[in-house]
Amino acid sequence: MNLSLPIAPSPDVSCCSDDSALIRTDWKPTFPLCWFHTPWSSSRAGGRCLSRHPDFVAAKQERNLQAAERVISDLYTDRIFDLIENHVCYDDRPLVVAPIKTPEINKNALSLAYAYAVASTFGLYVDRSIISKVTYRRDRKANNIDRLVAPTLFEGEVQSNKNYIIVDDVLTTGGTIATLKGYIEQNGGRVICTTTLAAGHGVAPLAHSGEMRQFGVKIALSEATFDGLKEKLGKQFDELDDAFRKGFHYGLQHLTEPEAQYILGQISYCKRRGEDFMDSFGKRLVQARTRAVA
Known part of the structure; x- marks a missing residue:
């Protein structure tokens, strides 16, 4: 799924994947x-x-x-x-x-x-x-x-x-x-x-x-949880990370531990239901973003 998210305009944040435009910074271990x-x-x-x-x-x-x-x-x-x-x-x-x-x-x-x-x-x-x-x-x-x-x-x-x-x-x-x-x-x-x-x-x-x-x-996002996201998302990791960077102005590495645990739970939920994660979760992201920028 090519995830395209509505972006709220902001004069202070450039809508791109360049790290200089991101609103969060890396976590120290x-x-x-x-x-x-x-x-x-x-x-x-x-x-x-x-x-x-x-x-x-x-x-x-x-x-x-x-x-x-x-x-x-x-x-x-x-x-x-x-x-x-x-x-x-x-x-x-x-x-x-x-x-x-x-x-x-x-x-x-x-x-x-x-x-x-x-x-x-x-x-x-x-x-x-x-x-x-x-x-x-x-x-x-x-x-x-x-x-x-x-x-x-x-x-x-x-x-x-x-x-x-x-x-x-x-x-x-x-x-x-x-x-x-x-x-x-x-x-x-x-x-x-x-x-x-x-x-x-x-x-x-x-x-x-x-x-x-x-x-x-x-x-702070733990290395074990971040590795778990990479493993469970597989080839979809880069797609979701790119969507977050372009749409929300931060990458998956900048998630908090509770946020990442939530996404891991959603991956498991979609798997139990036999749904494609990026298709199911991606649609919910777009709907939530649309509500946020309306």
Whole structure:
């Protein structure tokens, strides 16, 4: 199948497969886990989670900063700040940055409130000069394929040779973090670690086992998972990679671990149904992209 994807025009991104035009950067094998404080949801009645907090709606959808501060105060875990501190060089004083929109359209106070919580814990500063641009249509109920085809784009000044800590409210597939990381690194900064207040039900099972159980999710694409994509896609690997580079402005090597695991699951799903993966999944990609750029 010759996969042709609708491309949303952007003055900052060239629609080609040249690596200089891509919005994400390569993962380092040593990139740390994305640490989170609480799951998004819980199957246990009264279980500790973000979605059931009484102030969640006001914090997430009504830009209520006081509600967001109460949510963080109730759900944070000291252990997470200990893990972040392992990557903080106080001589360098990294900046804390969150994927926030302009105040006129931003309804979510959680990301910014968590950024200030991290910054105040370590005596750091929040960098509010980088903001996300509304380029694609994507609502709060977007599924994994919608997130793949509608990456968040960013603009604003990056301080060259400066270390950054990326924070967000919820880790779903990690795409927003990966794109913000790409923006910072392509403009001369360095991303040293990432953290979120919560992890969605789709990625929480990927939390690291052992000492950090339910605290860390591997966000950097692993070599084993990338090799698994190559093996399962076979001759279709290059076709899908080219489609991603031209349509979404990042390659399969720039996927997050949860994104790649999702695609591997879709490959297995198509195989069980006796469907050609590129034909079935490709059509869904085109449909999702069309919704995003409409």
